[in-house]
Amino acid sequence: MQVIRARAPVRFCDLGGWTDTRIVPSGAVLNFTATLYTQVTLQVGAFSGVTVESYDTDEHAHIRDIRQIEYNNVLDLFKAAVKRSGVKRGVRILVRSDAPPGSGLGSSAALGVATMGALSHYLHWHLLPYEVARESQALEVEELGLECGVQDQLASAYGGVNFMQVTYPEARVFPVPVDLPTLSELEDRFVLVYTGQSHFSSAMHEKVIAEYHAGHNVHVFEQLKECAVHGKEALLAGDLDAFAEAMNANWSAQKALHPDITTPEIDRLHEAALASGPVGFKANGAGGGGTVTILCQRNRDHLVRRAVERLGMTVLPSKIDFSGLRVWEAR
Numbered sequence: 001m002q003v004i005r006a007r008a009p010v011r012f013c014d015l016g017g018w019t020d021t022r023i024v025p026s027g028a029v030l031n032f033t034a035t036l037y038t039q040v041t042l043q044v045g046a047f048s049g050v051t052v053e054s055y056d057t058d059e060h061a062h063i064r065d066i067r068q069i070e071y072n073n074v075l076d077l078f079k080a081a082v083k084r085s086g087v088k089r090g091v092r093i094l095v096r097s098d099a100p101p102g103s104g105l106g107s108s109a110a111l112g113v114a115t116m117g118a119l120s121h122y123l124h125w126h127l128l129p130y131e132v133a134r135e136s137q138a139l140e141v142e143e144l145g146l147e148c149g150v151q152d153q154l155a156s157a158y159g160g161v162n163f164m165q166v167t168y169p170e171a172r173v174f175p176v177p178v179d180l181p182t183l184s185e186l187e188d189r190f191v192l193v194y195t196g197q198s199h200f201s202s203a204m205h206e207k208v209i210a211e212y213h214a215g216h217n218v219h220v221f222e223q224l225k226e227c228a229v230h231g232k233e234a235l236l237a238g239d240l241d242a243f244a245e246a247m248n249a250n251w252s253a254q255k256a257l258h259p260d261i262t263t264p265e266i267d268r269l270h271e272a273a274l275a276s277g278p279v280g281f282k283a284n285g286a287g288g289g290g291t292v293t294i295l296c297q298r299n300r301d302h303l304v305r306r307a308v309e310r311l312g313m314t315v316l317p318s319k320i321d322f323s324g325l326r327v328w329e330a331r
Contacts, residue, residue, distance in 0.1 A: 002044040003330040006118040009033040009321040010098075010105035011155035012192055012284050013293040015250045016228025018257060020149035020166045021205065023212050024221050027166035028228040029151045030176070030235075033159045033321040034192065036098040038110040041330075042118040043092040050087055052078040055096040071144060077111055080143035084135070085119040093118075099316070102198025104283060104290025106152030112136030113156040117327045129157035129325060130173065137169065140202075147205030152285075159324025163232045182238040183320065189240070189296045191273075191304050192318035195265045197289035204286035208257045223253040244280030244295045251282040261287035265313075272311060276303035291316065 011031050019027025049064040052075045061075045066088060069079050078093055093115065099107040113136045120127045120135075127135070133153035140148040150171050151164055161176040178186070211217055227250035234242035255262050266283055273279050273294050280295030296304050308315055 002122075004042040004044070004118045004121050004327065005330050006040045006042070006114040006121070006325065006327040007037040008110040008113040008117065008156040008325045009159055009323070010036045010038070010103075010107050010110045011152050012105055012291065012318065013190070013247070013282065014151060014155075014284060015231040015246055015282075016224050017149070017151065017250075017285060018208065018254070019221050019225050019228070020151040020164065020168065020171070021147070021209075022168045023209055024166075024168065026225075027164075027168070027221070028225040029164045029166060030162070030228040030231045031151055031155050031164075032161050033155050033324070034105070035317050035319045035321045036105065037321075038095065038097045038099070038107060038114045038156075040111075040114040040118045041094040042122055043094070044090055044122060045092070047090050047092055049089050050082050051092045052082070053092070053094050055094065056101065076144055077108060077139055078115060080139040081112065081115045081119060084139060084143060085116070085123060087119060087123070091122070100194050100198070100291075100314075102290060103194055104201070104285035104287065106155065106285060108140065108201075109136060109148075109152030110156040112139050113153055113325055117157075117325045121327045121329075130154070132325060133157040134169070141169075146202040147209065148202065149205075157325045160322045161235065161320065163228065176232060176235055178235050179238060182235060182240065185240055185298070186295075187319050189298060189301055190318040191294040191296060191301055191308070192316045193269060193292045193294065193308050194314040194316055195263070195269060195289060195292065196313055197263060197265050201286040204258070204260065204288045207260060208286075211258055217257050220253050220256050224250060227253065240295065244278065247280030247282045247293070247295060254282065254287060263289055265289070265311075266292060269308070269311060269313065272307035273304050275307065276300045279304070293318070
């Protein structure tokens with residue numbers, strides 16, 4: 001039996017998020033990928049139809065005929081990948097993820113990237129990381145009709161630290177060459193926190209889009225773009241105080257888009273983190289729950305971690321992944 005494996009990292013600490021969506025004519029995003037992965041295993045053998053199994057949710061779906069696929073909130077992203085790839089039979093897809101569901105880390109994008117990476121390898125499609133990302137974003141937007149930006153899929157496909165210039169749905173991706181001292185400081189001082197409250201990003205996108213079409217907060221998107229540019233400049237200069245300022249400015253602008261972007265849990269976490277001294281702080285992704293990235297002062301991260309534990313929240317790994325999408329055949 002042929003076994004194809006793929007993994008893709010999730011995105012965190014995204015500055016300029018929301019400007020990578022369809023409502024913004026041109027955007028700019030800076031983001032990181034974490035060593036938290038979605039793992040997909042593709043087993044190819046004498047199976048009837050296509051089977052999908054999630055180890056995280058214990059869900060199972062069997063597809064006998066791709067012409068009769070029904071989206072019913074059970075492994076829909078994988079059904080969309082099977083339909084878009086045209087695989088008809090003989091495949092079993094197994095998936096698991098390191099990130100909590102609804103974490104605001106772009107875990108659905110990582111699922112899509114890893115799945116399309118494995119399927120394209122099986123089908124002998126020779127796709128660049130950018131092409132895998134575009135195919136993966138199309139699963140959510142074109143196949144499932146969800147609201148979705150482009151940064152998450154690109155981050156998962158490329159890995160590392162990236163600055164993106166976006167003209168939806170296309171983007172130019174520029175890896176940011178962070179020097180080793182700055183990178184080491186970032187990894188030492190980042191604290192990635194799961195609040196315990198999941199969110200559904202497409203629903204939050206719909207709320208923000210409704211506000212935008214009503215003529216509210218249109219100027220905020222320019223502020224978010226500026227935060228991405230300032231964050232990139234701060235990283236290149238090795239100035240993490242300036243980077244923390246860009247994070248905080250981004251969080252202020254992000255919250256102005258809709259009152260539901262912050263939550264009582266996130267507000268309590270912010271207050272507790274500030275008790276350790278000045279920090280950079282922002283919710284990841286669309287907000288409304290999920291995770292938060294905190295940039296602590298040097299040698300103060302232990303105080304923030306203790307505060308997180310007192311709140312009953314969870315610290316996740318925040319080391320930076322530089323591999324992006326990996327696909328290989330298991331032996």
